[in-house]
Amino acid sequence: MKAATWNVNSVKARLPNLLEWLDGFQPDVAMLQETKTVDENFPRLEIEERGYKILAHGQKSYNGVAILSKHEIEDPLIGLPGDDSDEQARYVEGTISGIRFASIYLPNGNPVATEKFPYKLGWMNRLKVRAEQLLQGEGPVVLAGDYNVVPMDEDVHDPAGWADDALCQPESRAAYRSILNLGYADAYRIYNTAPHRYSFWDYQGGAWQNDHGVRIDHLLLSPQAADRLKASGIDSGPRGKPKASDHTPVWIELAA
Structure with missing residues (x-):
């Protein structure tokens, strides 16, 4: 089974690129973030024509997550538990072929000196609670998405230049590690140890052309999922591509 996570930065604006990638890479499961559309406007027809089921949780112009699957999506969960007042569309979860998948768009948290950073940390705490609950089922779990966290300095092209960013704050990194410490594994790092490999490059300042990026898109695997990991990559x-998202897909391959 091939699965991938991709912040598409508007599913409608990137639809030609998304469809080309689906046709070429042929993932069994694709977890999308920043779809930026309400559910009724999600481009279902074009994606369903390629054999995918769709579980979407969107909102107008901002956020939005989805799971695309060639197999049935069972027991869907819409929204991250723990705060009924949170209306931002950042989390969706479902079971596919016995594996529990989540598509996650974690808050950015910038500027740090505003209410956005405490919201980020609070959201991460709720994610940790949910991640721990999922481990109790003792089945394979894949928590995938745009975490808006740079785990280590080796995951950013210019650690000093990014030191004040919410993505690199000690509190953000500690919250991310606390999820790993539950027993989850960073799928990319299991097979890829070289530093300075990235999944996001800003549109400004020639970041893509100069490989000035950060690695913020992650697939975290429960022990049962990690045992089935055959390969991972970016x-x-x-x-x-023309009119590209500023993110690129990160993928895994799991044994049947």
Whole structure:
């Protein structure tokens, strides 16, 4: 089974690129973030024509997550539990072929000196609670998405230049590690140890052309999922396409 996560930065604006990637990479499961559309306007027809089921949780112009699957999506969960007042569309979860998948768009948190950073940390705490609950089922779990966290300095092209950013704050990194410490594994790092490999490059300042990026898109695996991991990587091809998202897909392959 091939699965991938991709912040598409508007599913409608990137639809030609998304469809080209689906046709070429042929993921069994694709977890999308920043779809930026309400559910009734999600481009279902074009995606369903390629054999995918769709579980979407969107809102107008902002946020939005989805799971695309070639197999049935069972027991869907819409929204991250723990705060009924949170209306931002950042989390969706479902079971596919016995594996629990989540598509996650974690808050950015910038500027740090505003209410956005405490919201980010609070959201991460709720995610940790949910991640721990999922481990109790003792089945394979894949928590995938745009975490808006740079785990270590080796995951950013210019650690000093990014030191004040919410993505690199000690509190953000500690919250991310606390999820790993529950027993989850960073799928990319299991097979890829070289530093300075990225999944996001800003549109400004020639970041893509100069490989000035950060690694913020992650697939975290429960022990049962990690035991089935055969390969993982970053597919940088879509980032070089015309009208590309500023993110690129990160993928895994799991044994049946």
